[in-house]
Amino acid sequence: MSVHREIRTQMQDCGDCPIRHRAVCARCEADELAQLEQIKYYRSYQAGQTVIWSGDKMDFVASVVTGIATLTQTMEDGRRQMVGLLLPSDFVGRPGRSYAAYDVTATTDLVMCCFRRKPFEEMMGSTPHIAQRLLEMTLDELDAAREWMLLLGRKTAREKIASLLAIIARRDASLKQPRTAATMTFDLPLTREEMSDYLGLTLETVSRQMSALKRDGIITLDGKRQVTIPSMDALMDETGDDSDGGYLV
Amino acid sequence: MSVHREIRTQMQDCGDCPIRHRAVCARCEADELAQLEQIKYYRSYQAGQTVIWSGDKMDFVASVVTGIATLTQTMEDGRRQMVGLLLPSDFVGRPGRSYAAYDVTATTDLVMCCFRRKPFEEMMGSTPHIAQRLLEMTLDELDAAREWMLLLGRKTAREKIASLLAIIARRDASLKQPRTAATMTFDLPLTREEMSDYLGLTLETVSRQMSALKRDGIITLDGKRQVTIPSMDALMDETGDDSDGGYLV
């Protein structure tokens, strides 16, 4: 089936972009793909660069291809809270909204696949798959946000750190290593300050708790950023989470 | 146009149910409405009753018709965090998930409009409007969750209380009073304990901060539950929020 093959070939350059990948391409809708191709473009950002400021005009929606971006809210007096961590395939922006609601920042080098907003919205109207796929992704993000609310509202500093490490480790594991490895090693993509913005702590507390987890043998640090987790189970014991919790389908 | 009129008539009994109201009925899609009618039923709950427990099988999705429900997460040791406050027209449950992820509780007497999940999902596949409407609603909830993350992570106890009061007051205002009233009065639908679960505080702290706001003339209490706000501006000054913040379109 040549259309199928053609799409597969074109898919390469878009990485994990969910719009093409899952909503469109998985169903081999060549027309939709062609349409999307026309309104699509790529943008790259260096680590630390700001993608867009809260309140700025935003005439695109996008999905992360490679790298990590963050969504942050800032209060007038400078207090900051991270409200989203965007990994490859995550979606940024919102159909029907023309201004950014959050600061979007690249924490690593970042490539995004952008779609001009207006034509994208029009396409959504005529292409049910896209709205359905977006709905699924948004519901996942809502679940993640609610898990984070529990963390912010009720967990101790140590539990917060352990939870963050577990999330990063789990994501990394699904990308790289088979699920077998008892020991796992990864690079922290966040500075201590970014971690503190995510966890609702100060960077000093983050640093102290990292040291404490190290002292207690839950983690090993190689340099400031490389983390080794000897036992994922031991880490999970520190998160305060239910040990099972696997009912989410 | 008789179809239109018929739909309007049938709408009455479903209150603010967004599925019929906005996604379906607003477009006068009589077929969809007929389909929805077949898979729909109502359920009532008394104040305090649990609608469903986290982890329970959930073979329906629903929307709140009247009353208020809450979504709560509980940790093994009993720490609780409310992660959602469901008002009339809000949606509960998730297409594609057969188990509840949160405890759902009626905080006031509650009527819900339920749809059997499987047929609802099938309908979503064939009826684009519904997925699009659900997407919109879910994006709104995601924004609300992210605002709540800022509150949980970075606001002081006093700011948290003021923010909650402001949210309830604003909702109430849009239902009842014209936007003109400088003074506004409403009943708190939550106990001190529920407020504390929502805000990530203890009930003692909630009580103390309510007393403090009263002492400072920001609010007046008549009994435990009826709140009067002499000046909405004065209350907003206590929330820590940007005074404008009106860029969200």
Add this chain to the structure above:
DNA sequence: GATCTGCCTTGATGCAGATCAAAAAGGGAA
């Protein structure tokens, strides 16, 4: 190699909110 600069760690101290405890205020029911 020396110096700089941006992270990160560690220490000392303070305070907001938690915890523990008890009294007060409602609000039904009899």
Add this chain to the structure above:
DNA sequence: TTCCCTTTTTGATCTGCATCAAGGCAGATC
């Protein structure tokens, strides 16, 4: 009315994390 029970308030004390303040370390620049 009185009693009982739940919810709320208030008080005393404790503590986890924030705040303030030095250093330490590793990678860049000269």
